[in-house]
Amino acid sequence: MSRRMSALALALYPLAFRRRYGEEMRQLLLQAPPSASGVADLLRGALAAHLRPPPALADVLTPAERLRASASGVLACWVVFAVAGLGFYKTTEDRPFSAAGRSHALLGGAHLTVQILALIGSAAVLVGAAPLVAAALARARREPGLRRMASAVLAALATFALFTALLVVQARHQHADHASNLAHSVFVLWVLSGLVCGAVCVVAARRTLFAIAVSRIWLIFAQACGAVATAVMAAVALASGAYAIALIADASGLAAAANGPFGTISTAASLAVQAVVMVLAATLASIATLRGARAACQLVAAQPS
Amino acid sequence: MRSISERSTDPGLLVLTSLADGPKHGYAITADVEQLAGVRLGPGTLYGALSRLEGKGLIQALPAEDRRHPYRLTDAGGVALAEQLRALQRVSRSGLERLRLAGALG
Numbered sequence: 001m002s003r004r005m006s007a008l009a010l011a012l013y014p015l016a017f018r019r020r021y022g023e024e025m026r027q028l029l030l031q032a033p034p035s036a037s038g039v040a041d042l043l044r045g046a047l048a049a050h051l052r053p054p055p056a057l058a059d060v061l062t063p064a065e066r067l068r069a070s071a072s073g074v075l076a077c078w079v080v081f082a083v084a085g086l087g088f089y090k091t092t093e094d095r096p097f098s099a100a101g102r103s104h105a106l107l108g109g110a111h112l113t114v115q116i117l118a119l120i121g122s123a124a125v126l127v128g129a130a131p132l133v134a135a136a137l138a139r140a141r142r143e144p145g146l147r148r149m150a151s152a153v154l155a156a157l158a159t160f161a162l163f164t165a166l167l168v169v170q171a172r173h174q175h176a177d178h179a180s181n182l183a184h185s186v187f188v189l190w191v192l193s194g195l196v197c198g199a200v201c202v203v204a205a206r207r208t209l210f211a212i213a214v215s216r217i218w219l220i221f222a223q224a225c226g227a228v229a230t231a232v233m234a235a236v237a238l239a240s241g242a243y244a245i246a247l248i249a250d251a252s253g254l255a256a257a258a259n260g261p262f263g264t265i266s267t268a269a270s271l272a273v274q275a276v277v278m279v280l281a282a283t284l285a286s287i288a289t290l291r292g293a294r295a296a297c298q299l300v301a302a303q304p305s
Numbered sequence: 306m307r308s309i310s311e312r313s314t315d316p317g318l319l320v321l322t323s324l325a326d327g328p329k330h331g332y333a334i335t336a337d338v339e340q341l342a343g344v345r346l347g348p349g350t351l352y353g354a355l356s357r358l359e360g361k362g363l364i365q366a367l368p369a370e371d372r373r374h375p376y377r378l379t380d381a382g383g384v385a386l387a388e389q390l391r392a393l394q395r396v397s398r399s400g401l402e403r404l405r406l407a408g409a410l411g
Contacts, residue, residue, distance in 0.1 A: 023373075027331075041347025
């Protein structure tokens with residue numbers, strides 16, 4: 001178990017770290033399998049290596065590889081952010097929230113801002129990823145490994161779409177004021193399928209991005225779109241926080257009402273958890289974007305057009 | 306056995322001390338530090354320290370043997386280690402002297 005956990009923890013290290021020290025770390029772990037505290041130490045080390053990359057590793061990756069790492073990092077953050085964003089949407093979709101938004105300017109403004117920014121961010125992610133997806137699909141025609149990866153992504157997306165359709169159908173047939181156990185189960189399955197779908201997309205995108213040839217123009221374009229998505233994440237996190245504060249101040253009854261499929265926590269607590277996840281995802285995306293911007297500058301300086 | 310997470314000792318100093326008598330690879334450093342200082346360096350702590358020390362030019366990786374790089378102390382690493390150990394020695398000497406004057410040393 002600890003061997004599998006330590007292999008997983010090793011996979012969480014930054015690519016440059018794994019390329020430089022990965023093999024000898026694997027040898028060390030084979031020679032001295034770590035205890036639970038050793039695995040925790042590996043996880044702490046992985047986090048530290050992401051937050052403070054050692055200067056010794058500055059030249060291990062090429063600028064193009066660092067751009068790829070930045071793009072896949074921003075995508076991973078976007079997926080986590082989207083989960084929290086969908087939670088925000090589900091929490092605030094009912095009629096009482098729309099009514100409160102119409103009565104209180106800050107509440108209505110923050111909600112509208114979140115929706116508009118979410119559309120802009122999603123568009124930036126899709127537009128930035130489109131040339132890379134096209135290159136990956138073209139290559140997948142010739143390579144069975146990439147074809148399998150593309151099939152896994154399509155299957156994950158189809159499953160998520162199926163559960164989304166089930167959720168919509170179930171919501172239309174549900175009594176307005178009473179959610180059944182079936183409704184709760186469909187919602188939980190929908191969340192789980194979304195998480196699995198997001199994880200499959202992130203892992204497949206990262207592996208594919210490092211396996212295919214992409215022109216530097218499209219890499220820099222993806223970096224620019226990622227920067228837009230990152231700015232949107234930061235703005236949505238702020239707007240969501242403002243919404244939560246305005247809800248507590250202006251509609252305290254709604255803020256205190258039970259929320260979620262099993263009503264275990266209040267609406268205000270749900271919104272606070274979502275805002276914290278959004279802030280974390282936006283912070284990590286900002287770090288990835290800044291590193292990607294430095295790599296893009298180096299790439300342009302090294303190969304002026 | 307105390308854990309290094311208690312932060313009673315700097316992992317970088319322990320690694321430098323371990324390399325003072327010749328090159329070693331990761332496993333040998335861990336075993337040596339355990340014997341030397343009674344602390345177990347976790348794999349993440351060990352390689353975090355190795356990467357920082359390498360970045361500062363205090364240690365250098367030698368060509369790989371059996372897919373493991375031995376590390377050696379550089380000249381700058383030797384100077385830095387000697388400085389740190391002398392500073393620790395001064396603190397240790399003063400501390401023991403104060404304890405003796407206070408009658409706390411049996």
